[in-house]
Amino acid sequence: MATNPKQIKEACKNTLIHFRGNCGMTQEQLAERSDITRQHISRLETAQKIPRVDTFVVLADGLGVPLPEFFAEFLAQYQQLQPASFNLKKVAQSGPVWKTDRPKQKKATKASSKAKHK
Numbered sequence: 001m002a003t004n005p006k007q008i009k010e011a012c013k014n015t016l017i018h019f020r021g022n023c024g025m026t027q028e029q030l031a032e033r034s035d036i037t038r039q040h041i042s043r044l045e046t047a048q049k050i051p052r053v054d055t056f057v058v059l060a061d062g063l064g065v066p067l068p069e070f071f072a073e074f075l076a077q078y079q080q081l082q083p084a085s086f087n088l089k090k091v092a093q094s095g096p097v098w099k100t101d102r103p104k105q106k107k108a109t110k111a112s113s114k115a116k117h118k
Contacts, residue, residue: 034062
Protein backbone atom coordinates (compact mmCIF):
# COMPACT_ATOMS: atom_id res chain seq x y z
CA MET A 1 0.00 0.00 0.00
CA ALA A 2 1.49 3.31 -1.05
CA THR A 3 1.40 6.30 1.23
CA ASN A 4 -0.36 9.42 0.07
CA PRO A 5 1.54 12.68 0.82
CA LYS A 6 -1.70 14.67 0.84
CA GLN A 7 -3.14 12.40 3.54
CA ILE A 8 0.08 12.65 5.56
CA LYS A 9 -0.14 16.45 5.41
CA GLU A 10 -3.82 16.38 6.42
CA ALA A 11 -3.14 14.02 9.33
CA CYS A 12 -0.29 16.24 10.54
CA LYS A 13 -2.51 19.32 10.23
CA ASN A 14 -5.32 17.68 12.19
CA THR A 15 -2.93 16.42 14.88
CA LEU A 16 -1.34 19.83 15.44
CA ILE A 17 -4.68 21.62 15.51
CA HIS A 18 -6.05 19.01 17.94
CA PHE A 19 -3.21 19.31 20.45
CA ARG A 20 -2.69 23.05 20.09
CA GLY A 21 -6.42 23.59 20.61
CA ASN A 22 -6.41 21.35 23.70
CA CYS A 23 -3.51 23.35 25.13
CA GLY A 24 -5.14 26.68 24.27
CA MET A 25 -1.87 27.72 22.66
CA THR A 26 -1.40 30.15 19.77
CA GLN A 27 0.89 29.42 16.85
CA GLU A 28 3.23 32.09 18.19
CA GLN A 29 3.40 30.42 21.61
CA LEU A 30 4.04 27.01 20.07
CA ALA A 31 6.70 28.51 17.80
CA GLU A 32 8.47 30.03 20.79
CA ARG A 33 8.26 26.84 22.87
CA SER A 34 9.43 24.56 20.05
CA ASP A 35 11.96 26.89 18.39
CA ILE A 36 10.19 26.64 15.02
CA THR A 37 8.97 29.68 13.13
CA ARG A 38 5.30 30.57 13.30
CA GLN A 39 5.26 30.52 9.49
CA HIS A 40 6.45 26.91 9.47
CA ILE A 41 3.77 25.92 11.97
CA SER A 42 1.21 27.73 9.81
CA ARG A 43 2.37 25.77 6.74
CA LEU A 44 2.01 22.52 8.69
CA GLU A 45 -1.46 23.48 9.94
CA THR A 46 -2.61 24.34 6.43
CA ALA A 47 -1.29 21.05 5.01
CA GLN A 48 1.33 22.72 2.85
CA LYS A 49 4.31 20.84 4.29
CA ILE A 50 5.17 17.39 5.61
CA PRO A 51 7.28 17.69 8.76
CA ARG A 52 10.46 15.75 9.33
CA VAL A 53 10.53 13.36 12.26
CA ASP A 54 12.70 15.71 14.32
CA THR A 55 10.08 18.44 13.77
CA PHE A 56 7.41 16.11 15.16
CA VAL A 57 9.61 15.57 18.22
CA VAL A 58 10.11 19.27 19.00
CA LEU A 59 6.44 20.06 18.32
CA ALA A 60 5.30 17.33 20.71
CA ASP A 61 7.75 18.65 23.30
CA GLY A 62 6.58 22.23 22.75
CA LEU A 63 2.98 21.13 23.20
CA GLY A 64 3.89 19.18 26.35
CA VAL A 65 2.55 15.97 24.79
CA PRO A 66 4.43 12.68 25.22
CA LEU A 67 5.79 11.55 21.86
CA PRO A 68 3.94 8.19 21.84
CA GLU A 69 0.65 10.04 22.43
CA PHE A 70 1.47 12.53 19.66
CA PHE A 71 2.24 9.76 17.16
CA ALA A 72 -0.81 7.75 18.25
CA GLU A 73 -3.01 10.75 17.46
CA PHE A 74 -1.23 11.27 14.13
CA LEU A 75 -1.81 7.62 13.19
CA ALA A 76 -5.47 7.83 14.25
CA GLN A 77 -5.89 10.95 12.10
CA TYR A 78 -4.13 9.25 9.18
CA GLN A 79 -6.28 6.14 9.49
CA GLN A 80 -9.48 8.25 9.42
CA LEU A 81 -8.40 9.56 6.02
CA GLN A 82 -8.01 6.05 4.58
CA PRO A 83 -10.65 4.05 2.71
CA ALA A 84 -12.73 1.66 4.83
CA SER A 85 -10.66 -1.31 3.60
CA PHE A 86 -7.41 0.20 4.97
CA ASN A 87 -6.02 -1.75 7.93
CA LEU A 88 -3.12 0.02 9.65
CA LYS A 89 -2.22 -3.01 11.78
CA LYS A 90 -1.96 -5.17 8.66
CA VAL A 91 0.27 -2.58 6.96
CA ALA A 92 2.50 -2.33 10.05
CA GLN A 93 2.82 -6.13 10.28
CA SER A 94 3.76 -6.45 6.62
CA GLY A 95 6.94 -4.47 7.23
CA PRO A 96 8.66 -1.95 4.97
CA VAL A 97 8.72 -2.34 1.24
CA TRP A 98 12.13 -1.49 -0.14
CA LYS A 99 12.99 -1.04 -3.78
CA THR A 100 14.92 -4.29 -3.70
CA ASP A 101 11.82 -6.16 -2.49
CA ARG A 102 9.90 -5.36 -5.65
CA PRO A 103 9.96 -7.92 -8.43
CA LYS A 104 12.38 -6.95 -11.14
CA GLN A 105 10.97 -6.33 -14.56
CA LYS A 106 12.66 -8.15 -17.37
CA LYS A 107 14.53 -5.89 -19.72
CA ALA A 108 13.61 -6.31 -23.33
CA THR A 109 16.36 -7.94 -25.31
CA LYS A 110 17.03 -7.07 -28.92
CA ALA A 111 15.69 -10.46 -30.03
CA SER A 112 12.42 -10.10 -28.06
CA SER A 113 11.85 -6.53 -29.21
CA LYS A 114 12.40 -7.58 -32.84
CA ALA A 115 9.86 -10.38 -32.39
CA LYS A 116 7.29 -7.90 -31.08
CA HIS A 117 7.69 -5.67 -34.12
CA LYS A 118 7.19 -8.45 -36.71
